[in-house]
Amino acid sequence: MHRLMRVLAATDPALAEHGNRTAHLATEVAVRMGMARDYVERIGAAGRYHDIGKLFISREILDKPGPPTKREWVELRRHPRIGFELIRKRVPAPIAKIVLTHHERVDGQGYPGGISGREIPIEARVLQVADAFDAITSQRPYQPALPVAYAVDELKKYAGTQFDPDAVNGILELVEDPRWADAGSGSRLRDGIAV
Numbered sequence: 001m002h003r004l005m006r007v008l009a010a011t012d013p014a015l016a017e018h019g020n021r022t023a024h025l026a027t028e029v030a031v032r033m034g035m036a037r038d039y040v041e042r043i044g045a046a047g048r049y050h051d052i053g054k055l056f057i058s059r060e061i062l063d064k065p066g067p068p069t070k071r072e073w074v075e076l077r078r079h080p081r082i083g084f085e086l087i088r089k090r091v092p093a094p095i096a097k098i099v100l101t102h103h104e105r106v107d108g109q110g111y112p113g114g115i116s117g118r119e120i121p122i123e124a125r126v127l128q129v130a131d132a133f134d135a136i137t138s139q140r141p142y143q144p145a146l147p148v149a150y151a152v153d154e155l156k157k158y159a160g161t162q163f164d165p166d167a168v169n170g171i172l173e174l175v176e177d178p179r180w181a182d183a184g185s186g187s188r189l190r191d192g193i194a195v
């Protein structure tokens with residue numbers, strides 16, 4: 001698996017960094033939620049390469065400013081399954097399944113399977129909130145980094161539809177804890193983003 005990670009880091013460093021930050025944050029949330037160690041470890045492993053399937057999506061679509069067209073959206077939505085196919089022979093099955101399900105939604109409106117609620121592995125439900133939080137609070141090609149307070153509002157807004165409410169509570173407890181802002185979120189503080 002390390003070879004794939006090296007390929008990811010060399011091909012798309014920003015994507016690899018997003019994976020590393022998401023993995024780190026998601027494991028912190030899982031620990032905070034009192035999850036058992038094997039769950040936490042699976043979340044960390046899956047978090048690092050959850051978007052690896054994007055290596056096979058065209059750069060043009062990934063970096064496009066503004067919303068994707070319908071055709072581009074169909075293309076983008078392929079990345080969880082591509083990632084799953086890429087890693088399934090190389091990692092334990094539960095980890096591959098987290099990669100496959102990281103864009104499912106608890107209300108069943110996600111992809112690729114349209115599964116809902118507890119059909120989505122709890123590890124994926126925890127990873128999703130960390131993924132969204134990092135995507136919002138990090139700079140992207142088409143958008144500057146947004147404040148933590150904005151990410152908090154988005155997570156609250158979609159708790160129970162897109163996101164698992166318990167996972168939302170878990171991440172909010174973490175990021176709203178002043179000790180986390182002081183110690184854990186060093187990179188965000190260095191970026192000068194206020195909580």
Ligand SMILES: [Fe+2]
Nearest residue numbers: 050051102103
């Ligand atoms: Fe993704």
